Amino acid sequence: MADEKDPSTPKPPAPGAEPAAVGAPPTRPPDTAAAHPAGTAAASTPPLPTPPMTPATGPAGVQAAPAPRSNAVSGVAAAAAAKPAPAAATSAKSADAEGVSRRGFLKWTTVGWVAFSAACTSGLVASTRFMFPNVLFEPPQSFKVGFPSEYTVGEVDTRWKDAYGVWIVRNSEGFYALIAVCTHLGCSPNWLAAENKFKCPCHGSGFYKTGVNFEGPAPRPLERARIVLSDDGQILVDKSVKFQQEKGEWTKEESSLKV
């Protein structure tokens, strides 16, 4: 409401102080005077007090307060009320025609860009998170491979290779789990029982039953996975913990299961 009163301030000069409006401030002040209230009325910004003051260098603008009342009551909307005063009227009109003050424009542009940037950022974060599912449809890293008594000493067990990608080897001392990934470029080697070796079909790397490489381009032995006995007596293999021979890790406790 207060906003709407102000635009009409230029009006009072019309009846009484006609000369003041026309002559004293050489058209420039009224221009700014009208532009501000009109814009602020639209954007409803608070800094109303100052703008109306500035043009009122002469007495005309200030003393006007009571008069506009009647005008406001007559129900004319904000800037449109400024019709009567000739000088102020035209300037008020131009401000109204533009409809947006510099201050209001900047304010809403800022609000708009901030909101837009926030929306884009949160959208980006959300869709990045979306790409990392909570549930995977792939074999677990840690799994049970039956009881120790199911294995024959000296044999490479290939039962779990398709499902979990490991060979369980039983030797006279116990068990170890070889990860079925070639150390050359990551293909899956095969266990060739007749030749007593692992052979990679991609580039011909060969590994002994222990997993140590002896032919082809593979630079290092196959990796072993953590292997322990679980509470129910089954063998538990955990691929998330790996042991590498060249780092001397095959001597570590859980790299093999002694029985």
Next chain:
Amino acid sequence: MATAKPPEPFLSRTWDYITDTQLWKSVFRHGVPSTNRNRVLVVMTNVFLHLHPVKIRKSGIRLKFTWCMGGLTFFLFLVETFTGLLLMFYYRPTVAYAYMDIIDLAEQVPLGIMRELHRWGAHAMVISVWLHMFRVFMTGSYKPPREFNWNVGVILLVLTLLLSFTGYLLPWDQLAIWAITVGSNMARATPVLGYEGPGSQLLVLGDVKMVHSGSDARFALLGGRFVGEGALLRFYVLHCVGIPLVAGILMAVHFWRVRKDGGISGPL
């Protein structure tokens, strides 16, 4: 570019250096759009701005006149494209997986709201397309020289509805299967091309009917005699690639036509 001179000499020199590189000048081909010539050049040489009218009537940006429905429809299309793209990373269009993946999307994948965004966006797009059409009709914006663009718009409306229809099947629940069963049954009655439609009995070679339940329009749509694996895959491909592709091209034409026909039509 060099006109915007920062006060700091070092910054100014750096700025000059950057804006003088071939890389910079290959991207920003014109100076700051502070002159009319530069403004026009910037618009004319940018493919996105080029689709948009160079100048818009003041009345054109009034909410009261356009309701923003055309722009809103386009925005919703972009939302659908983006969320749809994300959904495609998880959804497999096979009888064995489709429904499971929908459940997975809602309950396991982060932001289970993604599918709902896609669904609600689709509903909103159909509504906004209708409102856009209504506005264009009520403001007489279909009249010459815009009658061609009205027709492009009508095709886009049909494509929007077809996008909705094809998307309807993808959740592969009972609602989806029976809705598409019912919906596609209409194709049986297609004149000449539907085996229950008028005129189809005319297409015979001796005793052999050319149009039967295994060769008519409905069969082509479903890739089978009932809504099964074939229908799911066909609807998926149409929904994700076929229709959006055509709609995208027509949208470019639609926007470009607005520009060529003199921008958004003025108020009555």
